[in-house]
Amino acid sequence: MSVLLAIGIQSAAACATTKFDMSTTAPNPDPRVGLRAGWFDAGQAAWNIRLVSTTPPSEQFINRSAPGDFQFINSDLAFVGPYVIQGNFSGLQVWDVSNPKHPRLHRAFVCPGSQSDVSVYRNLLFVSGEALNGRTDCGTQGVPDTVSHERLRGIRIFDITDIANPRHITDVQTCRGSHTHTVVTSPSDTANVYIYVSGSAPVRSPNELAGCSTAAPEVDPNSSLFRIEVIQVPLAHPEQARIVSSPRIFQDLAAPATHGEAPEDIAAAAKAVADARAAGGFVATINGRDRVMPPQFIGPRLDSIVKARGGSGAPTAADSAALRAALQNIVDRFIAAQRAGRPDLHRGPTQCHDITVYPAIGLAGGACAGYGFLLDIRDVAHPQRIAAVADSNFSFWHSATFDNDGTKILFTDEWGGGLQPRCRVTDKREWGADAIFTRSDSTLTFQSYYKLPAPQTPNENCVAHNGTLIPVPGRDIMAQGWYQGGVSVFDWTDAAHPREIAFFDRGPMDSTKLLGAGSWSAYWYNGYIISSEIARGLDIFELQPSGFLSQNEIDAAKLIHFDYFNAQDQPKLVWPASFVVGRAYLDQLERSHGLASQQIAALRDGLARAERLSGQARRDALNQLASQLPAEGSGAAPSGGVDGRAGGDAAADVKIRALASVLRDLAAAP
């Protein structure tokens, strides 16, 4: 068993060693268990990740005599240039992270109104307001009146041309306020940027905002429930931002296939169906599942068949056969009639919690209360639902992340709303977790759950929360905040077997009671993982090479540079032609035994030689190297790799193709 050198307990300085933990076994016992409680002096555990800096909230955003003060909860992050914009229930803070070791406060902007979900586009800053105390003038006195035109619930829009002095442009008020929002860019409409508003709070009074209505859609077609809002922001005239549509993306939601409706249920139902079939019982399909129809349903219908042929007494075998042949039609009609009298069954959930758009592929993942949605957003102002999934283990669908190919989607379940301790040993692994689906066109297929592997104390709020992809080419790796569960970095390339590859955690804020704290969101931005710590400020991390991730892979990830970044507006990752990307693929082929070790060594040598050359000589060397790559299907991948996944020739082929493409692109580079 190897010695775990990179576990930095108590101090990040312990990590200033050049030795890394190259083992492929997670530390055991898990160092996240039993960490000392504290606010700024809590115990820390880190594995394959280094805390570069931790910066407490600025003086206007902390109450030092009340740890965990709810007014000063740090919320979500947006990024522009060297700046991190950190939302807070009392406003926002702008950090200059040009030097990640020493983030500098650039501006603390007091403007209460939770949750202050933030995003940016060019010179514009958008901030969500949901709570009742938010004011249009950003005042701190709250809004005690139940109806007031001073209340802000919706989207605040600022000009941040001078980011030290955000200039208020306008507000777009919405009926349910804005819990979160998503900036959406349209490849075909460059004059505008759009905002999808998700509001999960109760609807406000029509006297406060005209048109707001809590009536059912059958009663009031303009009901504020069962819809999202789309705001259009004209870039030349952001002051004219307005709601342009309120798509009813929940309409006519048939009961979707429900994964894992308790495994015992499924097994019992399957057995009952098989038994019934064997015994000549009556089976019909309801909501895609075979069910045994009970005697109470069958009896009267058999009787009416007897009656219809003018007979009497017990039904004959022919009567039973007649009913069996007609049964599915009868059941379908019965259910349709039952549903017709139940408009509530057609409405679906009343809101989304969050929507992640991926404009490059024209899709969005909607995390909408009891459902996960796939939306077609090619017509940005009119998103259409094209798929819906539900899961009996999922309580509240909270957010979504696509893989870079768009062939997978990960949804989170924020069971308990984020203020509850849902990572205790007693909390099930499937509850409050991530659910990973594969996507084929508009079909989503459940693959697995991922939950923070280390149990947390009852004094730590913990559940799946916000994260983003780490741009390692050829793999799907994600950083995710789990509130006081800390930051977990995991690989979900194999959708059925996600696995943690790095983590950082602190002990609870308090050893006697639950105080809200922890990582609200952990996002990769230009080489670092930046985490918004609810109570402790801003944490910046750097990945360290390990048995799960090589320095070349980390360096390749660092090639991806964003001018600005909003986690819910997912950009397509495209790596520049680079030697380090080629080396990253070679490392992956080595790890998965996708190529024989002699081939790996020869390719590495060849790559190093080519890099030392220039001009035509380099081009020739690279082309020659590309031509030496094994043909498809010849990858030496006889068995599972070190990470225990099925090695598979197909996966090796994909990487070899990617490597060949890197070599040719490098050869074609001027």
Add this chain to the structure above:
Amino acid sequence: MATLLAVLGTWACAAGGSRPVAPAPAPASYTAADVHFVAGMIGHHAQAIEMAGWAPTHDASPSVRALCERIVVAQRDEIAFAQRWLREHHEFVPPADPRGHVMPGMDHPTLMPGMLTPEQMAQLDAARGREFDRLFLTFMIQHHQGAITMVEQLLATPGAAQEGPIFRFAADVNADQSTEIERMTRMLTALGSGPTSP
């Protein structure tokens, strides 16, 4: 109308410290309506826990049992939140009595919106198997609707839910329970087209 009862205890401490106080947002305040909402939710949730706790002994289906298990965990945690909030604000902390909301000086607990009457509780307790599932889902939808009514009443009260934790608690109850109502409605419908009802 809004009675300002007290400011957050923690803020009173902040003013007395030697460190210069930053120009931070004004202290949050709470009202009698907030206290009533938080205290009332304790008995309300306690009844849900008692109802859900019957699932294993009343032969509920596995899917109803899974739902019940989650309701027990969720509402127990929320009761703990409510009791702690009241304690920290030096308000009366009612016991988690499934019969209803216990107010100081009153002999009998009062039913909060959506809570089951003793007769309804007895009816549920007497049911087994599929009939338990049907009654449980019917009554728990009613129970959850009541919690949403409590949220609506709170937000319609001047000065209420200005304090962050109260608004968050109310908004979470609203979002979680309306989501669960939708789920239970579909479970109930599936049950309706199954063995007992037609």
